[in-house]
Amino acid sequence: MFATPAYAQAAGATPAGPEAMLLQFLPLIGLVVLFYFLMIRPQQRRMKQHQAMLGALKRNDTVVLSSGIIGKVVRVEDKEVGLEIATGVTVKVVKGMISDVRTRGEPSPANDAKV
Structure with missing residues (x-):
C-alpha cells in the first residue's frame, strides 16, 4: 500500500x-x-x-610510589625494594608500585630550605 x-x-x-x-x-x-x-x-x-625503569633501579635512587610517598632506595631485591622514607625508617615495597624514578639533577622548589 x-x-x-x-x-x-x-x-x-x-x-x-x-x-x-x-x-x-x-x-x-x-x-x-x-x-x-x-x-x-x-x-x-x-x-x-x-x-x-624498574630493571635499571639501583641503590640511592629517589623514587615515587603510586601512593605518592617519596623515598630513597637502600636495597634492591628481585620483587621488592627497601625504601628509606625518613631518617632511620625503612619499609619494604613491591617493585611494581614504583611509579617514577627521580633524577638527581631535578630542581627543588624555591620555598624549600637547602639541605
Missing part, C-alpha cells in the same frame, strides 16, 4: 555472496584496528618503559 515499485524492486537487489559478508564486517574490523593503535599499542609501550 505505501511501498512504491522502486522500493520493492531494490529490496531483493542486495548481493548475498561473500562480498556482502565482507562489507558487513569491514566496519567492525576497522574498529578493532583503530582500537589496537589508539589503546593497546600505547599501553604496551608504557608497560615496557616501566619494566625498563
